[in-house]
Amino acid sequence: MAVSTAPPTRPAGRPRPGAPARTRPADARRRAEGRAGYVFLTPWLLGLMAITAVPMLLSLYLSFTDFDVLSDWDQINWVGFANYERMFTQDPVFWKSVGVTLTFALIAVPLKLAAALGVAMLLNRERRGTGLFRALFYLPSLLGGSVALALVWRAIFSRDGSFNAFLDVFGITGQPWVNDPDWALETLMVLAIWQFGAPMVIFLAGLKQVPAELYEAAEVDGAGPVRRFWHITLPMLSPVIFFNLVLETINGFQGFTSAYVVSDGTGGPVGSTMLYTLHLYTQGFTEFKMGYASALAWVFLLAIGAITALFFSTGRFWVHYADGDGK
Amino acid sequence: MQSTEPHPRATRPAPAQGTSRRRRLRHALTAAIVAVPLVLGAAACSDDDEGTTVEFFWWGGDARATMTQQALDLYQSKHPDVKINATWQTFDGYYDKLATISGGGNAPDIFQIDDNGLAEYAARNVTLDLTPYVESKKLDLSNHYEGLTTYGQIDGKQVAVATGENTPALIYDKTKLAELGVDEPTEGWTYDEYITWAASVTEKSGGEYFGSMDPSSDYKALWLWLRSQGKEFYNGTQLAFTQEDLTAWFTLWQQAREKGATPPADVVHEAVTGSVDTQLVVTGKGATSFMWSNQLGELGKATESELGMVPYPGDLKGQWARASTYWAGSRATEHPEVVADIINFLTNDPEAGAILGTDRGLPPNKTTRAALESAQTDPYAKATFVFENGMADQFGPAPAPPPKGHSGLRNTLRDIAESVTYGTATPADAAAQFFTEATAALSG
Numbered sequence: 033m034a035v036s037t038a039p040p041t042r043p044a045g046r047p048r049p050g051a052p053a054r055t056r057p058a059d060a061r062r063r064a065e066g067r068a069g070y071v072f073l074t075p076w077l078l079g080l081m082a083i084t085a086v087p088m089l090l091s092l093y094l095s096f097t098d099f100d101v102l103s104d105w106d107q108i109n110w111v112g113f114a115n116y117e118r119m120f121t122q123d124p125v126f127w128k129s130v131g132v133t134l135t136f137a138l139i140a141v142p143l144k145l146a147a148a149l150g151v152a153m154l155l156n157r158e159r160r161g162t163g164l165f166r167a168l169f170y171l172p173s174l175l176g177g178s179v180a181l182a183l184v185w186r187a188i189f190s191r192d193g194s195f196n197a198f199l200d201v202f203g204i205t206g207q208p209w210v211n212d213p214d215w216a217l218e219t220l221m222v223l224a225i226w227q228f229g230a231p232m233v234i235f236l237a238g239l240k241q242v243p244a245e246l247y248e249a250a251e252v253d254g255a256g257p258v259r260r261f262w263h264i265t266l267p268m269l270s271p272v273i274f275f276n277l278v279l280e281t282i283n284g285f286q287g288f289t290s291a292y293v294v295s296d297g298t299g300g301p302v303g304s305t306m307l308y309t310l311h312l313y314t315q316g317f318t319e320f321k322m323g324y325a326s327a328l329a330w331v332f333l334l335a336i337g338a339i340t341a342l343f344f345s346t347g348r349f350w351v352h353y354a355d356g357d358g359k
Numbered sequence: 360m361q362s363t364e365p366h367p368r369a370t371r372p373a374p375a376q377g378t379s380r381r382r383r384l385r386h387a388l389t390a391a392i393v394a395v396p397l398v399l400g401a402a403a404c405s406d407d408d409e410g411t412t413v414e415f416f417w418w419g420g421d422a423r424a425t426m427t428q429q430a431l432d433l434y435q436s437k438h439p440d441v442k443i444n445a446t447w448q449t450f451d452g453y454y455d456k457l458a459t460i461s462g463g464g465n466a467p468d469i470f471q472i473d474d475n476g477l478a479e480y481a482a483r484n485v486t487l488d489l490t491p492y493v494e495s496k497k498l499d500l501s502n503h504y505e506g507l508t509t510y511g512q513i514d515g516k517q518v519a520v521a522t523g524e525n526t527p528a529l530i531y532d533k534t535k536l537a538e539l540g541v542d543e544p545t546e547g548w549t550y551d552e553y554i555t556w557a558a559s560v561t562e563k564s565g566g567e568y569f570g571s572m573d574p575s576s577d578y579k580a581l582w583l584w585l586r587s588q589g590k591e592f593y594n595g596t597q598l599a600f601t602q603e604d605l606t607a608w609f610t611l612w613q614q615a616r617e618k619g620a621t622p623p624a625d626v627v628h629e630a631v632t633g634s635v636d637t638q639l640v641v642t643g644k645g646a647t648s649f650m651w652s653n654q655l656g657e658l659g660k661a662t663e664s665e666l667g668m669v670p671y672p673g674d675l676k677g678q679w680a681r682a683s684t685y686w687a688g689s690r691a692t693e694h695p696e697v698v699a700d701i702i703n704f705l706t707n708d709p710e711a712g713a714i715l716g717t718d719r720g721l722p723p724n725k726t727t728r729a730a731l732e733s734a735q736t737d738p739y740a741k742a743t744f745v746f747e748n749g750m751a752d753q754f755g756p757a758p759a760p761p762p763k764g765h766s767g768l769r770n771t772l773r774d775i776a777e778s779v780t781y782g783t784a785t786p787a788d789a790a791a792q793f794f795t796e797a798t799a800a801l802s803g
Contacts, residue, residue: 101462102483122799124792191625211625213781296632298770301625302777317455319767319800320479322462 095326102320115327126328128303129311132217136307137284140221144284145276148228152235153265166236173229182223182293186210189219210294213304220290220305231276238272239265270351278343285336288313308332411694413701415445417471418453420657423718430711434704441697451634454766461485466689468698472519473684474510474760475769480687481518482763487688489517492699499707503723506680506757513760520702521682523720524747527579528652529671532640534664539563544647544669546749550584550611553672557620560646566619572639573621574649575612576631576776578769580671584608586755587673596762596801602790609779609786616780621645624780631773635661652746653683653720656739666739668746676755683720716740721747767800 095115097108119126155166175181188195189209196206209219246264255263266273288309291299299306299314312332316325417427424447431443446467448456454476460466466485480486492498500508500520507521529544536543541560544553557570564570574580582592591599615621626644630637635654639645641661650658652668659666670678686705688698705711712727717740722728732744761768775793778784784792 100483101458102480102485104484107484118799124796190629208623208625208629211628213783298632298773300632300774300777301628302781302783303774314770317458318770319764320458320483321767 091326091329094323095330097323099323099326100320101316101322108323111323115324116331118324119327119331125303125306125311129299129306129308132304132306133285133287133308136217136221136224136287137281140224140287141277141280141284143221144225144228144280145231145273147225148231148276149235149269149273151228152232152239155232156236156239166233170229170233173227175227179289179293182290185219185223185290186294211301213300213302216295216301216304220287220294223290224284224287231280234272234276235269238269242268267352271353274343274347274351278340281339281343282336285332285339410440410442411697412442412444413469413692413694413697414467415443415469415701416457416467417445417447418450419447419471419718420449423447426715426718430705430714431701433708433710433714434701438700441701443701461689464691466691468689468692468694469701470687470689471522471684472687474682475765477511477519477685477687477760478513478762479764479766481513481516484690486518487690487692487695487698489520489688489699489702492695492703493517497696498699498703502707502725504680504725506754507682507723510680510682510757510760511685519682519685519687520706521685521720521723522706522715523653523683523717523722524680525651525653525683525720526678526681526747526750527583527671528650528655528668528746529647530640530650530655530658530666530668531647532643532662532664533667535564535568535643535646536560543667544672546669547675548672550672554611554615554618554620557615557647558618561619564646568643569622569626569639569645570620571615571647572630572645572649573612573616573627573780575609575780576627576773577649578772580649581605581608581772583671583677584673585677586679586758587671587675587677589676591758593758593762593765595759596764598794598797598801602794605790605793606786609776609789613779613786624777624782627780628777631777640664640666651683652743653717655743656717656737659739668742670746670750675750675753678750679754679757680751681757682723717743762801764801768797771796771800 094108096110096112098111098114099108151169155162155169172181187193190196190211191206191208193209195209199206207215209215242265246268247260250260250264286309287307291305291307291310292313295301295305295310297310297314297318299310308328309332312325312328315321315328415431417423419427427447428445431445435441435443457466457470457472457476461480472480477486489498493500498520500517503521504524507524508517511517511519511521531544533543539560541563542556544556548556554571560570561568578592585592585600585604590604593599612621616623621627622639622644626639630639630642630645630648635641635657638648638650638658640648641658643662643664648658649671655666655668686702688695688702692698705715706722707724707727709727709730712722712724712731713734715722717731717735721744722731732748735741735744771793775784775789775796778792779786779789
């Protein structure tokens with residue numbers, strides 16, 4: 033990541049205004065600027081080292097040990113691949129949590145993106161009140177993965193919650209949603225989908241970039257709205273869709289707060305909301321199997337990495353960049 | 360994303376030569392900005408030797424916070440050289456935080472813990488061995504109830520001291536039962552008698568509420584049920600009961616549900632995973648809740664009904680004098696003597712005892728408990744004394760506190776018992792599944 037943000041080097045032959053002929057002092061200054069750059073990078077770099085890199089490497093090491101949080105460091109035993117082996121062979125909750133997480137991500141992410149794109153297209157037209165609606169639709173995602181929101185969700189979707197009271201008006205007898213193993217995960221999905229504001233704003237920005245001439249030309253050629261959507265909006269928007277898809281998939285897999293709060297940390301009822309992250313947390317912090325939790329975390333990282341890599345490798349088949357380079 | 364503009368730096372005019380001094384200044388400033396906090400941070404680590412500061416961590420609510428702080432203030436007024444930094448929070452997340460700070464090597468000098476966590480911490484050597492201070496009477500347990508003292512010992516070491524005594528108690532809604540004209544539950548009922556009674560309550564209420572909570576996922580209810588038959592939950596770090604026992608336990612409550620004695624699974628789930636506010640006697644969805652005796656007052660405040668309390672069904676030998684919570688010290692503390700002295704003060708000093716009252720259960724010190732009992736005016740607090748004292752001579756022997764791995768095992772039992780209540784597994788299959796997973800939970 034650090035590499036990609038480095039400024040591009042100047043083309044060597046291009047004379048720079050103000051300092052035309054004297055190349056040596058310019059080189060020295062460039063070096064000095066480079067040094068200054070590193071000095072300015074230092075706080076961030078130290079943070080990256082201390083808060084991300086070192087703990088990550090440490091957790092990799094711990095994943096091969098029986099570290100249990102509380103014991104002294106000299107009590108840690110190297111257990112080789114035992115944690116990884118146990119995950120795949122002896123932990124029924126692991127497979128359960130993989131299933132729950134995949135279900136959650138596979139359903140919630142596409143629906144969230146569809147909702148975001150749909151609403152973005154509605155709000156793309158300039159008319160009175162659009163700004164207000166944009167703000168209103170964005171509002172839920174400002175609340176993010178907040179605990180308060182999850183608590184509200186639990187209250188709304190319980191047996192005596194306001195959602196069932198609402199259904200009752202139409203004579204429908206509701207479910208105990210969050211306390212029903214068949215509905216608990218779906219309720220969490222609805223919460224995730226409802227917070228579509230962030231991808232929506234990005235879609236909006238993308239829609240603004242689509243040249244109006246394309247639509248005009250298509251209209252002249254007799255293309256209807258559906259055709260224009262398929263052949264102009266979607267291809268022109270594909271880099272933005274790609275970006276949102278990658279981001280939201282990663283977010284989707286990392287969902288934790290809502291499941292933790294709604295199930296009171298149990299992943300219940302009957303393990304129906306036992307997301308992978310929740311299982312990891314329980315193993316590490318309530319059952320003190322931090323070595324095992326570290327192993328879970330690394331498998332998780334590899335899985336998310338693999339899925340992201342898959343997106344990138346398929347991207348060239350369906351993501352079209354406007355400048356024609358990315359085909 | 361696709362920026363076609365040239366890089367902004369390419370068009371910027373090069374600064375004149377005279378700025379190099381300014382740049383040097385800028386470098387120096389940057390270095391200073393980075394370096395100063397580092398130096399300050401290092402300095403802050405190395406000078407806290409003035410007086411004795413003791414970190415003190417516990418869980419509870421506002422009322423307990425006031426009392427605890429008063430007691431600690433009293434200690435500090437008597438020992439001006441000691442400063443106690445007390446922090447507290449609600450039970451939710453308490454163990455997460457304790458684990459995190461203890462794992463970081465910064466366990467509080469004194470912390471509150473209960474039997475669900477004691478062995479986890481003691482077996483991993485987090486707790487301070489208090490035995491030498493008990494022997495030297497610096498921490499005087501001679502006037503404590505013996506059962507409570509023993510219940511704070513693991514592998515022959517006194518690893519914690521009980522803050523108070525409580526026992527499992529069936530708390531019931533007196534008002535509701537009086538309205539229905541049904542007898543109140545009494546001590547010594549068998550489980551069958553109890554379930555039959557509960558089914559009749561449901562029926563007489565016209566299905567408005569249920570006669571009983573379903574405690575099948577609650578380790579303490581299972582434990583008492585086992586003990587009332589002369590069995591045990593744990594034997595050392597192993598399970599002491601069999602798969603057949605567990606099948607029978609799940610079946611007992613499955614039949615209770617079929618008879619209408621207990622509510623549907625989602626109502627039970629809400630009560631199991633929630634706090635005081637979600638218990639059936641508070642929400643009014645049931646006539647009983649399987650709780651702890653010291654929670655009578657707290658539940659009473661949360662409902663308008665009048666509450667009563669009896670032991671769980673089954674033989675009373677299933678009960679024992681249980682430490683509601685303990686005070687434990689950290690092995691890493693720099694002031695073990697002070698830690699022992701504070702614990703001694705909190706559990707033995709009559710003034711401290713009067714301040715702390717029965718909030719953490721009945722006091723472990725016999726004199727303090729007797730003094731409190733005679734001074735009691737609150738009806739629920741009085742009932743707690745009557746309840747505990749009435750059972751005292753029938754208590755069975757105290758088991759060892761649950762072993763390391765218990766936290767995981769409790770979760771396993773809860774999840775698997777729920778698969779029976781929700782009807783996704785039969786009692787026999789669930790019991791088999793439990794024994795498979797329990798082995799993993801207890802293996803550490």
